[in-house]
Amino acid sequence: xxxxxxxxxxxxxxxxxVLTVVLIVIVLMAIAMPAFQNGMSASRxxxxxxxxxxxxxxxxxxxxxxxxxxxxxxxxxxxxxAAGVPVCPDGGTYTITISNGTATAQNGQTVPQGGLxxxxxxxxxxxxxxxIDTP
Numbered sequence: 812x813x814x815x816x817x818x819x820x821x822x823x824x825x826x827x828x829v830l831t832v833v834l835i836v837i838v839l840m841a842i843a844m845p846a847f848q849n850g851m852s853a854s855r856x857x858x859x860x861x862x863x864x865x866x867x868x869x870x871x872x873x874x875x876x877x878x879x880x881x882x883x884x885x886x887x888x889x890x891x892x893a894a895g896v897p898v899c900p901d902g903g904t905y906t907i908t909i910s911n912g913t914a915t916a917q918n919g920q921t922v923p924q925g926g927l928x929x930x931x932x933x934x935x936x937x938x939x940x941x942x943i944d945t946p
Contacts, residue, residue: 856937870889909926910928916940
């Protein structure tokens with residue numbers, strides 16, 4: 812009777828099986844993590860670009876409020892036109908410049924004199940020139 816009890820199926824996992832599963836999970840995470848991080852970075856860059864477009868729209872509303880208004884280079888002056896001042900997802904700050912005819916847009920074209928260029932202090936987020944750069 813004793814021999815029969817020795818050959819019963821045991822329950823649970825062996826250490827080798829557990830370590831194999833853990834190793835497989837680690838390898839899959841190592842493969843997936845760079846793709847996830849690239850996706851998150853692209854998402855933040857896209858959100859920043861949308862914020863720059865919103866600032867360009869707010870600039871246009873600011874300018875059209877009155878015949879005496881010109882473009883402003885103060886982002887805080889646009890808080891009335893834009894529902895709050897947009898914030899870069901990576902913590903960058905936005906700069907609005909009025910081109911003197913030598914500024915270039917994100918696509919490399921020259922921005923004509925008097926045109927707007929909105930840029931982010933995070934270099935990889937680039938800049939946006941309304942009417943020249945595509946959304």
